[in-house]
Amino acid sequence: MATEVKVPALGESVTEATVGEWLKQPGDAVAADEPIVSLETDKVAVEVPSPVAGVLMEFVVELGETVEVGAVIAKIEAGATGAAKGEEAGRAAEQREESNEADTASSSDGSLTMSPAVRRAVIEHGVDPTTIKGSGKDGRLTKEDVVAAAKAKKDSSGAAATSAPAPSPSPTPAPAAKGERREERVKMTRMRQTIAKRLKGAQEEAALLTTFNDCDMTAVIEARNAYKDVFAKKHGIKLGFMSFFAKAAALALKDVPSVNAQIDGDEIVYHDYIDLSVAVSAPNGLVVPVVRSIDAMSFAEIELAIADFGKRAKAGELTMEDMKGGTFTISNGGVFGSLMSTPIINPPQSAVLGLHRIEDRPVAVNGEVVIRPMMYLALSYDHRIIDGREAVTALKIMKEAIEDPMRMLIDL
Structure with a gap:
């Protein structure tokens, strides 16, 4: 008797997903707990394992179809050790051809x-x-x-x-013949649709405003250059700039708690912890896994956590739990060369810090024009909950901490 493969629980408030990729084909032998299909949810891709060892007999749903939690998506012949035979093999081959319609x-x-x-x-x-x-x-x-x-x-x-x-x-399409014009239509993934909906919703609901400042990166660059080798040898991870900004943000959010708060109905929820959402690139779009309680973490712990998220995001291995929560976001557009931007908050959060590329610029220091490595910082915030004075103060604290890293060590 065939064993049914069903859509598992996908996380809090997630009731459906899209069949994104079949990892096995009808007729293939599968081991117990071996992934056979990847489902795309609003936030992450979830791999569904086989409940038994045997042979994958058939797909019950098609690639790209929306399925609800508990729905049957495939059937497995438990205990079989080889490819399906006879009529079952014929059905498997037929199903394989149908599923391949979505392949390259x-x-x-x-x-x-x-x-x-x-x-x-x-x-x-x-x-x-x-x-x-x-x-x-x-x-x-x-x-x-x-x-x-x-x-x-x-x-x-x-x-x-x-x-x-x-x-x-x-x-990238093949070069077109002279005078030929081409188009390609690709269905938006569920994740991309959700990203679009959330960003548009943030613009429509929140009173968005962005304040800017520029930051002299000299001190951080010197500290990083001085200790990066020893840091990597001791902790097994490179010392990057993100841990400095995470620590600087922690100082600012402790001093200006409204930037770390959120609106819930007619109430303001203040947090005595800082769960940092870090925007990273994934194959299907931007995702924001959460580094929890960064205010209690060391530089090395922050770097290790962010590096792990980046690696798993690239491999499509982030889980729903990784994405849950978050009280403040840092987005680094500088890695792509951005000079300045106005980032959009990640609801229900009330603020997001945008980092940008570092470039040498002439600045006045003690009455003299000198060349310094400068970065523009942008803090977008929900004006319904955060006043301009609070936003400017928070960004100024971050700037001062980066320009004088000792502040992060003595909690100033």
Whole structure:
């Protein structure tokens, strides 16, 4: 008798998900607890494991279909050790062909559509999919094709084996013939739809305002250069700038608690802890995992936590619990070269700190013009709960802590 694979509980207030990627195909042998499908929720991708060892017999739902918690999505022949046979094998092959309709294929106009796994591999390895010969059905690209192409590119020591451009969030179409114009339609993932809805909702509900300041990064850069080797040797992690800003934010939020608060109905909720949401890039969009109680953490603990989140976000391994909560957000657009921006708050939070690129600029110091490594800081906040004086004060505390890191050690 076939064992049903059902959509598991997905986390608080999450009732449905989208079938994002089949990790196994009908006829494949699976081990107990081996992931067979990836579901996309509003926040993260969730892998569903097989409840038993056996053979995957059939998919009950299609790729891209929305499914609710508890719904049956596949069936497994428990105890089987090989590929399905007879009529079951025929059904498996038929189902495999249907599921492959969403895999990478070359359309008549030369554009590409790719499965989530292949698209993620293209982005991660920075290869041009139009230059790779697919080994799948009808010449479709597989994840293995992309990985092999990336390896060939690396082994060629600079020879453009795959003509890889800079990584892009969408596939690069083949060069169009002169005068030809092309379009590609890609369905928004559930995560991207949720991001769009939340950001628009934040603009419509909150009274958003942004205050700016510039920050001299000289002291932090000198401290980092002086101790980075010893720090890495002792803690097994590089000393980055994010831990400095996390510590600086902790000082400011303790002194100006409204920046760490949130509105709940007609009440203001103040927190005596600081759970920092750190914006990181994931294959399907920006996600904000939460580093909890940063005010009680060391520099090394903060760096290790953020590095772990970044690694798991890239691999699509963040969980719902990782994303839960958060009282304040730091978003670093500087890693992409941003000079200045007005970040949008992450509801129900009331403020977000935007970091930007560091660049040498002339500034006046003690009556003389000198060149210093400067960064623009931006604090966006909900004016319904945070007054301008409080926002400016909080940002000024962060600036002063970065320009004089000793303040972070003696709690000034």
